[in-house]
Amino acid sequence: MKRITIDPITRLEGHGKIEIFLNDEGDVDNVYFQVPELRGFEKFCEGRPVEELPQIVTKICGVCPGCHHMASGKAVDAVYGVEPPPTAKKLRELFYMAHFVHSHIAHFYALAAPDFVVGPTAAKAERNILGVINKVGVNIGTEVIKQRRIAQEIQALIGGHQTHVVMNIPGGVRKGLTEEQRADIEKKAKGFIDFAKFSLNLFGDVVLENKEYVDLILNGPYSLKLHSMGLVDENNKVNFYDGKVRVVDTEGEEHCKYSPNDYQDFVAERVEPWSYLKFPYLKKIGWKGFVEGQDSGVYQATPLSRLNAADGMATPFAQSEYEKMFGILGGKPVHATLAMHWARLIELLYSAERSLELATDPDIIGKDLRSPLPNIPNEGIGIVEAQRGTLTHHYITDDKGLVLKANLIVGTTNNNAAICMSLKKAAQGLIKKGVEVTDGILNMIEMAFRAYDPCFSCATHSLPGEMPMIVNIREMDGTLIRTVKRK
Amino acid sequence: MNKSDKNVLVLGVGNDILTDDGIGPKLCDFLKNKYEGTELIFEKLNVGGLEILEFIQGYKTVIFIDAIKTSGGNIGDVYLFTPNDFKETLHLSNLHDTNFITALELGNTVGFDIPENMFILAVEIKEDMVFSEYFTEELASRYQDIKMKVLNILNELIPNEFLIAEKL
Numbered sequence: 001m002k003r004i005t006i007d008p009i010t011r012l013e014g015h016g017k018i019e020i021f022l023n024d025e026g027d028v029d030n031v032y033f034q035v036p037e038l039r040g041f042e043k044f045c046e047g048r049p050v051e052e053l054p055q056i057v058t059k060i061c062g063v064c065p066g067c068h069h070m071a072s073g074k075a076v077d078a079v080y081g082v083e084p085p086p087t088a089k090k091l092r093e094l095f096y097m098a099h100f101v102h103s104h105i106a107h108f109y110a111l112a113a114p115d116f117v118v119g120p121t122a123a124k125a126e127r128n129i130l131g132v133i134n135k136v137g138v139n140i141g142t143e144v145i146k147q148r149r150i151a152q153e154i155q156a157l158i159g160g161h162q163t164h165v166v167m168n169i170p171g172g173v174r175k176g177l178t179e180e181q182r183a184d185i186e187k188k189a190k191g192f193i194d195f196a197k198f199s200l201n202l203f204g205d206v207v208l209e210n211k212e213y214v215d216l217i218l219n220g221p222y223s224l225k226l227h228s229m230g231l232v233d234e235n236n237k238v239n240f241y242d243g244k245v246r247v248v249d250t251e252g253e254e255h256c257k258y259s260p261n262d263y264q265d266f267v268a269e270r271v272e273p274w275s276y277l278k279f280p281y282l283k284k285i286g287w288k289g290f291v292e293g294q295d296s297g298v299y300q301a302t303p304l305s306r307l308n309a310a311d312g313m314a315t316p317f318a319q320s321e322y323e324k325m326f327g328i329l330g331g332k333p334v335h336a337t338l339a340m341h342w343a344r345l346i347e348l349l350y351s352a353e354r355s356l357e358l359a360t361d362p363d364i365i366g367k368d369l370r371s372p373l374p375n376i377p378n379e380g381i382g383i384v385e386a387q388r389g390t391l392t393h394h395y396i397t398d399d400k401g402l403v404l405k406a407n408l409i410v411g412t413t414n415n416n417a418a419i420c421m422s423l424k425k426a427a428q429g430l431i432k433k434g435v436e437v438t439d440g441i442l443n444m445i446e447m448a449f450r451a452y453d454p455c456f457s458c459a460t461h462s463l464p465g466e467m468p469m470i471v472n473i474r475e476m477d478g479t480l481i482r483t484v485k486r487k
Numbered sequence: 488m489n490k491s492d493k494n495v496l497v498l499g500v501g502n503d504i505l506t507d508d509g510i511g512p513k514l515c516d517f518l519k520n521k522y523e524g525t526e527l528i529f530e531k532l533n534v535g536g537l538e539i540l541e542f543i544q545g546y547k548t549v550i551f552i553d554a555i556k557t558s559g560g561n562i563g564d565v566y567l568f569t570p571n572d573f574k575e576t577l578h579l580s581n582l583h584d585t586n587f588i589t590a591l592e593l594g595n596t597v598g599f600d601i602p603e604n605m606f607i608l609a610v611e612i613k614e615d616m617v618f619s620e621y622f623t624e625e626l627a628s629r630y631q632d633i634k635m636k637v638l639n640i641l642n643e644l645i646p647n648e649f650l651i652a653e654k655l
Contacts, residue, residue: 044504044618059504059533106537128589133596141597149541163534 018423018445026433031424033416033449034275045406050079050377050397053406054168057393060408063455065163066099066155067386067411068393070241073168075393078260078380079401080170080373087366088172093241094185094358095158095167096384100240100351101192102151103387104344107453108199109144112341115447116207120216121440136202147195150188154355157181172370179365186359192352193317200321200345207342208328218329221429222337222448224422225250225292227282227299229414230306231385232257237314238306238350240385246309247282250294252333256284260383263392267409279417280409290421298421301389301414302452303343308333313346315353321346337422340451344387377401386411388453412454422448494547495645496602499531500539501554506619507562507612507626511552514610514637518552521638525649540590540599548604550644552637555609563629565636568607606644608637 023029041060045053054072058065070092077084084092110129114122118131126134133141152162159165160174167173177185207213216222232246233239245263247255258266269278270287281287281297288297299305307326313319325342326332358364379396389411396405412419426448430441499515501508512531519529532542543549555566594601610633613623622630 038505038616038618040618056504059502110537130589130592130596133593138597141593145537145541145593145597145599148537152538152541163532163538 020427020431022431028424028428028431031420031427032274033420033423035277041408042406045395045403048403050076050395050401050403051170053393053395053403055164055166058164061410061455064099064103064386064388064411066096066159066165067384067391069159069165069168070096070384071382071386071391071393074242074260074382074384075380075395076168076170076382078382079377079395079397080380081375081378082171082371082373084172085366085368085371086363087176088369088371089242090358090361090364091158091173091176091369092168094355094364095155095165096241097351097355097358098151098154098158100387101196101348101355102148102155104348104351105144105148105151105195105199107387108203108341108345108348109140111450111453112344113202113206115443115450116203116210116213116341120444120447121438124439124443127443136206140202143195143198147192150191154185154188157185169370171373174369176367176369177365182359182365186356189352189356189359192355193349196345196349196352197317199348203342203345217336217338220338221426222422222451223335224300224337224418224425225335226296226305226418226421227255228305228308228333229299229301229390230309231383231390232310233314235314236311238310238312238347239314240351242384245383245390247299248309248333250292250296250333250335252308255282260381260392263381263383263394263409267392269409269413275416277413277416280414281417290417290424292421298417299414300418301411302340302418303347303387304334304336304340306385307343307346313350315350315357317353318346318350321349337448337451340453344453388412388455389414410455412452415452415454419449419452419454422452494545495526495649496528496530496543496546496549497552497641498543498549499529499552500533502533502615503531504618504620506614506617507622508554508615509620510554510610510612510622510626510633514552514608514634517634518638518641522649527645527649536587537590537593539587540594543602543605544594544600546602548645549602549606550641551605551607553607553609554612554615556612556615560611562611562613562623562625563633564611565633565640566607566609566611567640568609569605608640610637 019032019034021029021031038060045056048056054069054076057068057072060068073092109132113132114127114129117135118127122131129141155165156162158177159167227247227249229245229247231239231243233243236246244257244259245266246257247266249255256266266283267280268283269280271278282299285295285297288295290298307322313322325339325346326334329336329339376399377397378399381392381394383390383392385391391411392409394407395403397403423445426445430444431437435441497515497518499511499513501511503509503512515529515531522529532539591601613625621627
């Protein structure tokens with residue numbers, strides 16, 4: 001058996017390693033995806049006052065600190081058995097919509113668009129956000145940065161800090177908005193909507209008008225038939241901040257719908273000896289291995305699976321785009337991995353529209369920001385949708401509120417098995433006997449996991465900022481016959 | 488924007504609850520105390536890529552203090568990098584969006600007010616995968632020496648009017 005190693009060499013943060021094993025015929029036999037995991041966070045939490053956790057968890061991850069802050073804030077509410085007043089919940093959600101706008105813009109323009117606008121096999125030096133700007137115009141770059149900055153300003157205003165968010169306290173939030181601030185956010189939210197619509201139009205022009213790309217999405221080595229998970233509101237519409245977790249099976253039928261408190265009845269985690277990350281699966285089906293199909297226990301928790309799991313979007317423009325996407329892709333559920341990029345843009349539009357709804361809601365400038373804490377702290381679970389998947393925080397405290405145990409299932413962990421399977425399928429489709437493993441092929445394999453927007457180690461900065469890869473092609477006895485490097 | 492020589496930002500980058508990864512923020516705290524009363528600006532940040540770009544625009548000089556791991560490096564060694572070294576040594580990027588060099592090029596392309604002078608003070612570390620508020624013993628044992636080196640390097644980089652007489 002020959003072995004190909006895609007090895008990052010240097011882990012400074014979040015680098016993954018892809019091991020591709022070839023059989024004697026030169027075809028891909030198996031693929032293993034390994035990531036170094038930050039260790040000891042649950043232990044780090046033990047003994048600390050539970051109300052400190054929403055601030056501490058923002059340091060788990062520099063990419064999605066707001067997600068951890070929200071899940072943690074909701075878990076702490078649950079620990080105290082308290083429901084925040086409407087103004088507090090809406091302020092949290094408004095902050096969270098800005099967080100989604102900020103993150104989804106970055107993913108599309110910096111990570112997804114280069115593959116389509118510049119081309120999946122284009123020279124690496126051009127396949128980045130600068131290449132996108134070169135193709136579609138410098139004004140786009142200006143607007144990307146401007147909209148991200150505005151989203152960041154809203155987060156800083158409501159959250160108290162753009163990264164180390166401090167807004168959530170047990171039963172509510174620290175501070176409210178003035179009418180002047182509300183009016184400013186309303187104006188900015190309208191800008192978000194325009195930019196989200198523009199981005200969807202760009203996707204339509206560049207991707208949907210290109211038959212080769214549509215074929216790649218629908219018929220390339222990127223489809224994966226798995227169950228879909230996502231948070232939904234009382235009408236089964238997509239919701240990022242609150243609701244119940246709904247899972248639909250590979251045919252689109254509801255498999256389960258559960259409240260955060262019941263997550264352990266529906267999701268279990270498996271350990272594999274070759275991976276630092278656990279592999280969550282649907283408990284009622286059980287772990288059946290890394291297999292696709294209706295009988296598999298593996299699920300996805302991605303923008304696409306959120307749209308698969310819901311009956312629609314709660315805002316009008318996003319709903320229209322939702323219907324358009326499923327119409328073009330052949331109806332629900334969609335199992336095309338690269339369609340996650342499209343779904344992410346629809347979520348961007350939803351976040352923008354929801355920002356405007358919240359900014360124009362009279363409650364948003366209310367003065368009732370915190371509910372009293374009636375109960376002795378005990379145990380609580382908070383679930384939100386992070387950009388990268390369903391995020392669960394579970395805390396158990398003593399009666400003084402000191403943490404005895406903490407458990408987190410982060411967005412990317414939900415997708416660990418699915419990412420491994422997507423990589424295997426892409427590798428099997430792209431690496432064949434006699435085919436030279438070029439940088440372009442490596443990128444097309446990477447596209448399979450980049451679609452998930454994975455956040456591997458929840459760390460924040462890295463050297464050199466992209467996934468360095470070395471592909472070693474070896475004889476069966478391990479003799480190196482060729483190396484492809486990408487730094 | 489007119490930039491004065493005093494428009495200097497010292498940015499401690501890293502996660503201060505991730506063992507040695509917190510060296511940048513902790514040195515930033517130390518330096519802020521040392522330069523109290525001056526117009527030097529000290530900030531701590533644990534983001535990279537595009538967010539760094541958004542953070543540094545408008546300054547004439549930015550001095551990053553960051554952690555680094557190099558092959559064969561000695562824990563506690565302090566390096567000074569300039570933009571010419573960035574492609575091989577940068578620790579300020581973000582896997583979620585883009586590397587720092589691309590972010591800087593993007594900033595230039597779209598007409599951002601990018602700092603004229605950028606330096607990276609990087610400290611060789613051992614552990615950045617385990618949550619802890621404390622350094623490893625190896626880094627902690629060299630911390631006094633690191634502080635002195637970083638202070639001296641900073642004194643070389645910043646305009647004279649910021650210089651402090653006392654050194655460790």
